Amino acid sequence: MQLTSHIMHRNSQLFFSLSQLLRKFVDAPDDATLSSNDSNQLEETLDDTDSTDSSFQMSPVTELPAKSVDILTSALSERHNPGGMESRYILILTESLNVLDFIFDTITEASSNRPKVIFGSRFKDDLNYTKVCQNVGKILQCMTVGRTVVLLNLEELYESLYDTLNQYFSCDKKMVDIGLGSQRKQAVVNDNFRLVVVAHKDLVYNDFPLPLINRLEKHYLSAASLLDESHLEILAVLRSWIIDFVTPSTDIDISPGQCDKCQADLEKPYKLPCEEHYVGDCCIEDSLRKCPKCGTNLPDDFVWELASEALENSKYFEGVTSSKDAFCGCNNEMLSTVVQKSKDVLNADVSGLEKEKLFEECKRQMLQCATGESVVRLHKTKLKDEVEEIQRIYFRDQHHESLLDFLSHEWQENSSLPQLLQVTTFATLMNVEHDLKNLEIELSSTIPGSKVKNIFLTDCTKENHFSDKLSNFYKGHTDCSLKLLIVQCEAADQNSELLDSVRYIIHEEAAETTGPPTCTVLLLSFPRGQTLTGYQGRKWHCIHIDDPSSADLSLPSVYRCMGLSPCQMISETSECISKDKDSSVNILDFLIKCIPSALSLTVLGQWADRAKLLKDLLLNNHEFAKRFLDLLKMLLDDQDNYLKKWVQDKAASAQSLKTTETLRYSLQSCLEKCLTCSMAELINCIDKNSNLKLLKNPGSWKTAFWLQIFTNCDIFRATKKHNLEHNAEVRHDIGQEVNTSCEPIEAEFPFSWLIWTFIENLLDTKSARTGYAPDVDGEIILESLMTRSLAGW
Ligand SMILES: [Zn+2]
Ligand SMILES: [Zn+2]
The missing domain is CATH 3.30.40 (Herpes Virus-1)
Structure with a gap:
């Protein structure tokens, strides 16, 4: 770490020295050549890279900045003015535009004027010649009045900019001659004019015209270069923590x-x-x-x-053991920004105990951008000792399941929302007809009088369209209690430059907002496994949300599911129905959704109404629903141990997530898989001989009799016995029988096969053939028959 910072420091000094020399060259008349004196100095500077003083031998100054970032600060703020020459044309090479705040703040601090920022637009209809001319015009204007200009994403005009540096004197005035295509334009250069180009270092190396690079004073600025020694220590600890976060624990076998x-x-x-x-x-x-x-x-x-366990573990972690798979936007720049941000949050100088606190805050900030599945997987990683605490922070303190979940929670905690919120997600964008409408309705119950507006970034083809939309929203709707603007962008991983400018525009427009508080959500969707850059410092709150739309809430939260086996969920639902109370665990709606797939597994002939009938019964007949759930629970009991950690072991596995966008969806499909087999088994059992059809007429005696037997008999045992006695071919379990001997029967009497067995039992009380004890259910059947017959059917 120290070494890197040393190299950076030296590089910066070298850049600085070189630029001093080059600028001398640049500022000289066009046809000037490098004097022998100058070239000696250049060689000296290049040779003497170890000496940080070399540049100052040629341009002596009184105060020497100690850190590379201080040199940049001086250059930006004009405090440092070696040899009486102005450092007026600066190129800042960055890792990300996170450092923009620092650049703006430094420039603004130094001069009373805010710098003019010109962001190249990446909206698709803006990439034309007119736009370039407009931007050149803006630069010329600043040049004349002496206002500092900061240029970003303007590769298309950097060629012309090259001319800006070709100044000449006319009537004691500095002039430039700017060419754009075939046109040329003259302008006066004000003494106070300064130009700062900010660009990603790779772009500079690969795409910038070399003469331009040579003529600018170059500085390298990364988020890490803004940290001091004690923060760099925290950065190192944080870096190893995020590696442990995704590294499988050493005590599990992995092939x-x-x-x-x-x-x-x-x-x-x-x-x-x-x-x-x-x-x-x-x-x-x-x-x-x-x-x-x-x-x-x-x-x-x-x-x-x-080694099947090792194979399973290897599939569990397949392709997800890099920190960027767990933290959206994770790279060195993000980590440094997180340290800086945490320091700002705590607002504290770092010393001793404070370091511990700062590190804890850094972890929280990182977790804000973590994916739910990576947090659920922690019990198999090197951080397994921290699993409970991390999961508590992630799922209980922070809220990551849906946008509504997050916003409501923030509002309840702080009575406010973050002004600028960047949300990453693997889910598809929220649709207008359903998701956004739902969000608006739900949100208004937490925040009465809130106003929601949505913008799809793809709908805006010009920067002006976009900023007008923003401006209208920020300035309008003065009569509501909160304004929520959602700006949605898909394939965010491929639009990083567009998003840079979008963030800047949002930031500028939001500052002009009037009336009620606003919250702007920049919702970035991108495919799992792709790399996203653009984690934001200070002004933006960055979070990852599993599925922004909260459409399907038929299951409890992920966190709640993690502590429940499918069996326990059924059992709590059953209790909830029988006591007619509300509970956080009521998965009846979910079970109803599983009916079609359960039916598709049954061996019974299909009749169209079966799903509808089952749904009606589960929803409206408590007695039936409760018994159905209890029987289902009996079937699931066997697998209970195996499925105890179904969320952690199954739903969060990299393999299950390969085919789904969100953790919630993976959760649903895993649970559906667990439940449908048992449901199919149960339905097979109760619908033998089209038994369910007899329930179609709710008022009839058959229905009452049906339900009486269903709720009171041990139908599994009795059916198993019947099947054994009648040689039906039994496959694996009691329900999946195939009656090979005859055509499907449509019985007219409820649970006819049980009655049959009962009568046979009566005739042959010893039941010697099968070795079963006399069937206790017989008493119930008999009693029912008697009651019914006395009642006159
Ligand atoms: Zn070996
Ligand atoms: Zn081999």
Whole structure:
């Protein structure tokens, strides 16, 4: 770390020295050549890179800034004016535009005028010649009045800018001659005019015209260069923390992607006795006597066994072990910005105990941008000891499930919302008809009188359109309690330059807002696995949200689901129905959604109304719903242990998330998978001989009788017994029977097969054939039959 900072420091000094020399050259008449004296100095400067004083030997100044960033500060603020020459044309090479605030603040502090910022537009209809001319015009105007200009994203006019530096004198005035295509334009250069070009360093290296680079005073500015020693220490700790965040814990076995012997793709891993290396079935032949990697001998009695757990773990973490997979926008620049931001939040100088506090704040800031799945996966990573605390912060203190979830929570906590909010998500954008309408309705119950407006960035083809829309919104709607503007952008990973300017425009326009408080949400959607840059410092609050629209809430929150097995969820839902109370866990709606897929697994003949009938019964007949859930729970009980951590082990696995955008969706499909099999089994059982059809007429005696048997008999046991006695082919479990001997029967009597068994039992009380004890259910059936018959059916 120290080394890097030293190199940066030296580079900056070198840039500085070079630029001093070059500027001498530039400021001289066009045909001037480098004097021998100057070129000696240039060589000296280049040779003597170790000496930070070299530049000042040629341009002595009284005060020497100590840090590279101080040199830039001086240059920007004109305090540092070596050799009486103005540092007027500056090129700042950055890693990201996060450092813009620093640049603006420094310039504004130094002069009474705010600098004029010209951001190249990336709106698609703006990339034309007229726009370039307009921008050149703006620069010329500032040049004449002596206002500092900051240029960003203006590659198309940097060629012309080259001329700006070709000054000449006319009647004691400095003049420039700017060419644009075939046109040329003269302008006076005010003594106070300064020009600052800010650009990403890669862009400068790759795309900038070399003569332009040479004629500008170059400075490198990254977020890290704004940190001091103690913050750099925190940065180093934070960096190792985020690596642990995504690194599988050392105590779990994980198979590599390739065979350790022949490098073929490893689909079936076999673990070697060294406990570290794996070979595939490509290489497990008998001749293998030692580990091809580390040489450990295989014992004579060694038996090859498929390492299925290691394989499962490897799929669990496939492609998600880089920190950028866990934290949206993660790179060195983001980490430095997070440290800076945390320092601002705590508003404290760092010393001793404070470091601990600052680090904790940094973690919280990082978690704001973490994906839910990476947080759920933590129990299998090196941070497994911190898992509870991190998950508590992420899911309980911070809110990441939906935009509404976040906004409502913020409002309840602080009675305000962040003014500028950048949201990243892998979900698709919110649609107007449904998602946004819902959000508006829901939000108005938390924040009465709030006004929501949406802008799709793709709908704006010119910068003017966009800024007009913003301006209208910010200045209008003065009679509401809160203005919420949502600006949505898809494929955000491919639009980073556009977003840079969009953020700037939002920031400028929002500052002009009148009336009620505003919150502007910049919603960035991009595909999982892609790299996003653009994490924002200070003014923006950055968060990751699993699914901005909160359309489907038939399941409890992810955090709640993490502590519940499917069985417990069913059991709580059943309790909730029987006591007719509200509960955070009521998955009846979810079960109803699972009916069609459960029906598709049944062996029963399809009849169209079955799904509708089941839905009606579950929703409107509490007795039926409760019994249905209890029976379902009985079926799920067996798998309970296996499914205890279904969210952590199944839903958050990289493999499940491959096919889904959001964690919530993965959660739903995992739970659906668990439930549908058991549901199908149950439906198979109760719909034997089209038994469910008999419920179609709610008022009839058959329905009442049906429900009485359903709620009171052990129908699983009784059905199993019947199946055994009647030689129906039973596959795996009781429900999935196929009656091979005859056509499907449509019985006219509820649970006819149970009645049949009962009567057979009566005739053969010893039940010697099957070895079962006399059926207790018989008493219930008998009682029902008696009651009904007395009632006169
Ligand atoms: Zn192999
Ligand atoms: Zn080995």
